[in-house]
Amino acid sequence: MDDRLTASAQAVLANLCTPQFVRGVEAAHNRRAGRELWRQLEALGLLDALVPKAQGGADLPLAEAAGVLFAFGQHAVPLPAAHTMLARHLLAAAQLDAPRGPIALAIADSTQRMAFVPYGQVADAVVVETSAGVYLVSLDTACVEKHGDGLDATVRFDTRKAHALPVRGIAELGALVTAATMAGAMQRVLDITVDYVNGRERVVDSSTQFEAVQRQLSAMAEHVAATRTAAQMGCAAHRSGQQRLATAIAKARASRAAPLVANGAQALVGAMGVAAKFDLQLYTRRLHAQRLQYGSESFWDEIVGAQAVDRCGDASGIFDALDEAATPLALSRTLSTNLPQQGLSVRS
Numbered sequence: 001m002d003d004r005l006t007a008s009a010q011a012v013l014a015n016l017c018t019p020q021f022v023r024g025v026e027a028a029h030n031r032r033a034g035r036e037l038w039r040q041l042e043a044l045g046l047l048d049a050l051v052p053k054a055q056g057g058a059d060l061p062l063a064e065a066a067g068v069l070f071a072f073g074q075h076a077v078p079l080p081a082a083h084t085m086l087a088r089h090l091l092a093a094a095q096l097d098a099p100r101g102p103i104a105l106a107i108a109d110s111t112q113r114m115a116f117v118p119y120g121q122v123a124d125a126v127v128v129e130t131s132a133g134v135y136l137v138s139l140d141t142a143c144v145e146k147h148g149d150g151l152d153a154t155v156r157f158d159t160r161k162a163h164a165l166p167v168r169g170i171a172e173l174g175a176l177v178t179a180a181t182m183a184g185a186m187q188r189v190l191d192i193t194v195d196y197v198n199g200r201e202r203v204v205d206s207s208t209q210f211e212a213v214q215r216q217l218s219a220m221a222e223h224v225a226a227t228r229t230a231a232q233m234g235c236a237a238h239r240s241g242q243q244r245l246a247t248a249i250a251k252a253r254a255s256r257a258a259p260l261v262a263n264g265a266q267a268l269v270g271a272m273g274v275a276a277k278f279d280l281q282l283y284t285r286r287l288h289a290q291r292l293q294y295g296s297e298s299f300w301d302e303i304v305g306a307q308a309v310d311r312c313g314d315a316s317g318i319f320d321a322l323d324e325a326a327t328p329l330a331l332s333r334t335l336s337t338n339l340p341q342q343g344l345s346v347r348s
Contacts, residue, residue: 001067002060005064005068012037013037013071013074013075017037017075019076021037025078026078026150026151033078033122037079041081045057046068048088049064050062050085050092051089052092062239063232063236065235066231066232068082069180069231070184070228070231072181073182073186073188074184074187076188076282080103080105080118080119082178083104083174084102085177088103090165093167094167096136099124101125102119102123104123105126106128106174108131112132113157114155115128115154116153117144117154118152118293121144121151121152123153124140125138128155129168129169129171134166135159135163135164136162136165137157137159141158141162148289149285152289171295175250175251176250185283185286185287185290186223189262189280190265192283196280217268224257226253227254234246234250251297252297252304254291255290255296256297261287262283
């Protein structure tokens with residue numbers, strides 16, 4: 001990963017994309033909400049990181065930009081910034097000028113005239129894949145309806161008013177960037193939970209209770225590390241012969257881990273975790289929603305199985321191997337620094 005690019009993203013997001021800012025965008029019900037952050041991301045060149053230099057970008061491979069995707073999830077960016085990075089890359093490859101506003105990625109439903117669009121309420125356009133092809137749809141020409149409590153939308157569109165694109169695989173790209181942003185969100189959930197546990201004023205009543213908290217946090221840390229590792233592998237495989245399998249592994253792992261991490265945090269934090277004013281819910285709510293976007297774990301598990309059998313004749317153990325590879329990362333980067341040691345005292 002490009003550490004300088006990641007550091008730039010982290011700096012601007014820490015300054016501008018606060019929980020209060022995220023809540024403000026979600027409550028605005030205005031497509032133009034959050035554009036001050038968008039202008040900063042644009043000025044840093046983050047949104048054009050994957051675009052060739054000849055077309056004004058940095059021409060980075062997705063693997064180098066993975067840290068930026070993690071940062072988007074870690075700060076709950078309420079705009080389709082990760083989607084836009086991929087969309088601009090696709091449009092540049094098609095020799096087309098990309099809209100400068102937010103672009104979402106979507107898959108048409110069975111009618112081929114409607115799609116569920118993550119971040120659809122704050123996007124200017126959507127790259128949508130239908131059975132007939134992929135189209136760039138301006139949301140000025142579409143019917144946009146709020147979907148759920150977040151920023152997602154149901155969009156009705158007419159491909160006759162859209163621009164056809166010579167690409168495919170929007171579901172894979174959407175799944176991959178979603179897995180990466182989920183990894184960032186899970187890390188933030190873990191950090192919030194650890195800070196809360198360490199900051200409790202009351203004393204743990206017994207060594208058994210202390211060990212139970214440690215086990216829960218350790219399990220969460222392992223899921224976070226495995227998800228991040230899978231997402232990094234997926235980004236590294238972008239535009240290679242391994243892309244579909246690596247993407248399937250990444251999204252399946254992220255979707256499987258999402259409720260385990262989110263629910264584990266809710267259990268440790270307790271009633272505060274579901275309070276609207278508590279920051280944790282900004283991330284857990286999004287993790288539950290993203291679990292299903294571009295295919296749940298069951299959908300991608302089938303892809304993993306089919307791809308693995310085709311390639312090597314055996315799909316058994318593929319996720320166990322991934323978790324095993326990620327365990328040292330969990331231990332070295334999370335457990336040794338974050339788990340409560342001084343913050344909890346044990347009273348026997």
